[in-house]
Amino acid sequence: MKTCLRDAAVAVAAVSAAVALAACGDADGGSGGGADGLKIGLLLPSSQTSRYEEWDRPLIERRIKELCGACTVLYANAQLDVDRQLQQMNSVISRGADVLILDPVNATSLRSLVNMADQAGVPVVAYDRLAEGRISGYVSFDNEQVGRLQGQDLLKAMGKKADGGQIVMLNGAPTDPNAADFKRGALSVLKGKVKIGKSYDAPGWRPAEAHRSMSDAIAALGADNIDGVYAAGDNLATGAISALKAAKIKPLPPVTGQNADLAAVQRIVVGDQYMSVYKPFRPETDAAAAMAVALGRGEEGMLADIATTTVGNDTTKDVPAVLLTPISLTVDNIEETVVKDGLYTIDQICTPEFRSACDRAGLTG
Template identity: 40%
Template sequence: MKKVFGILLLALLLLLVACGEEETSSEDTGTDDAPAEENTDESEETENSGEEEATNEDGISIGFSLDTLQEERWQRDRDLFVSKAEELGATVNVQSADSDDAKQISQAENLISQGVDLLVVVPHDAEVSASIVEMAHAEDIPVISYDRLIKNSEVDLYVSFDNERVGEMQATAITELVPQGKYVLIEGADTDNNAHLFKQGQMNILQPLIDSGDIEIVYDQWTKGWEPEEALANMENALTSNDNDIDAVIAANDGTAGGVIQALAAQGMDGEIPVSGQDAELAAVQRIVEGTQTMTVYKPIRDLAERVAELAVQMANGEEIETTTTVNNGQIDVPSILLDPIAVTKDNIDDTIIADGFHSEEDVYQNAD
């Protein structure tokens, strides 16, 4: 009996030892698996992080700060610029300030904080936007002034059309039709440096005729924010103060021309008074073929947008840029590239705007008799 009890006791001890070893083996296996799984995750995370860093380092990021997208012209600029930049491998973050200085500065600050490689700015206010250049340069981000010059700053590059030449084209077209008479000038926004360049160009042509007594400027007003409603009010004031006795109007762009023509139409004078414009907006070229607007200045927007996109990518990559001239902005002579505008009348719409595909023949002539 004692022998049997001893055998049972020995078997029980062996069983307990075996269970202990199995439990220990199980615990060890669990401990080994956990670190192995964590190491795998860390490896994957590091690999993914490396891919993201490579993407950020290799891809060019461009901030595009626009004054407004309310006008057809600026929507075209945006689309053409973004398309070309993306074709060249860059990404573009577009911000529109709705003609609000504080909003544009805030948006630019946000773009800078995102770490864009370069900033392209269409300034609302030429003076106020100098702070954007200062903020960007503090982070070693170059700035291109697009179409409108940023004043009193060390902006890196200015690309636009020859805006003084635009004004000369406007005045030339109108004075050829009305070499003598009473003129109204409906200029652009006083805060836009381009508006001053347009006016300077106009006066290059008008001043000799003013000095000779052939032309009299009976009304001359800036248009706040380039708003057509402001141009309409200005033109109504011009008509009222001159008892409708005017002979010609030089309007700085197609938006202001639209306001002018609306005021003239209210007096039954649309189509009788020559009116200039600029930007070749669809509504404007339709007015030209209808006979209520005399001319516009066509600035091939594709040339400008795509050229700036190419320059932006080159500058962001640290490449040297060749410029054709300089324009003084009140602080420095800004390296500049100025493209050629084209004066458009009813006689050459087909050979310019339509031939370039800027507007279709169907759209241009849809309201024509």
């Protein structure tokens, strides 16, 4: 124990001290849970996007309990605050986490702590976003395919204007590695087809940022010169559509999205938003839970049965990975996707405000 304390004392930051002490505690028979009582840290980035609290967290916790009845989940949500997530990661490690499931607010800022956790024997499963550092597993969707679906549907919705028309791009947070993948996928479809009049990043994926950027684009390009809007996520579509409506633009140009938020599905029904990208959460959450339990139990060989491919990040090659297939969601396939999968019921979508639009879409009757 003295050696461990000395290692912690000379660590370069308080977070590394917590990691070192956590490792020492496990070595001395401390708070580490062992195969039948693992502590699994679950660190999610935001509650502004509804999926994390409504779907990711409960589904991951449920699957962990199914795989390991005595396991404990140490949960924290960073609310898009990088410093808060650093503190939360530090906290769950110091509380004896055996393994982490991490969806990073900022992959670069967390790299050193990911590496320290790995050195201390606390493996990290990167969830939904590819964390930097020595991760042990990764679960997400094919993010470039997400962007390609958005680009393809935007061109389809633009019709004749898809050949030479002008669009505005509202990309995700520059600190989010997924946002770069979405943009890359979208541009692989859009470049050479349309003119990109304005392109903006949205720090924190905040709707207010998208509203400001869309308002700026309308002022710069003119209300009649925007033929489509690439919004990387449904929360950005929220801001874009509010700005378009504030400028009294009718009809609205087609707007894309992602995550199949309930409000976005309702906007699709009424025609304010053309599409979203539906990413079935259960396969993603199940894979992350299975990876975490296997790693916590020291069963790294089991990852080969879970992973479908490998990926690499800034420091690690051949990371076992599960990359799932996203689905384009439009008014034409709401019933066979989000309703069939139990994400929402018809009653949840078709509230009185949206009843007539649901009737026109064939969702009620």
